Amino acid sequence: MLKNLVIILMASVLVNNYVLSRFLGVCPFLGVSKKLDQAAGMGAAVIFVMLVATAATWPIYTYLLSPKYEYLQTIVFILVIAALVQFVEIVLKKYIPALHKSLGIYLPLITTNCAVLGVTLNNITDGYGFLESMVSSLGAGLGFLLAMVLFAGVRGKMEGAEIPKAFKGIPITLIAASIVSMSFYGFASVIENMFA
Helix, strand or coil: CHHHHHHHHHHHHHHCCCCCCCCCCHHHHHHCCCCHHHHHHHHHHHHHHHHHHHHHHHHHHHHHHCCCCHHHHHHHHHHHHHHHHHHHHHHHHHHCHHHHHHHHHHCHHHHHCHHHHHHHHHHHHCCCCHHHHHHHHHHHHHHHHHHHHHHHHHHHHHHCCCCCHHHCCHHHHHHHHHHHHHHHHHHHHHHHCCCC
């Protein structure tokens, strides 16, 4: 059981990274990764929302929606996530106003962050139990945080680099994101052979 949970966690962080391999949550990944503190703050907020969303949506699906009302799954999950993000925004505004201000418009955008919805839906689709779903969500959130922090570092290095005029701005950002994304594919064999 523990071996299974470790594999789910490591695979969610490194191999099945929602930003770098599934391309979910790209908007905040590109928008908030200019500064390391903002990237870390957004990553922490997404971890919290993913965990709480999974803790709320898994029982709702299992005990209320399945199997009779499965067709309501997506809309119910979206409503639950939207409510949770509003809660996070209120808490950050009250207790950590500097982070709330630095995240700006991107904090409410967690509501539309398809990575959060993707995690909750994939946990159901993959047939995970509650504990496995929570571990998967933690791994997905940590993977999001890792991608954000790494890419913030890359973008920080790019600011001081001499970049050809044609590549300045969005083009070099997308090229750098693709290179960071490709680097994560090397972890696939590591996870497969972790307990071999």
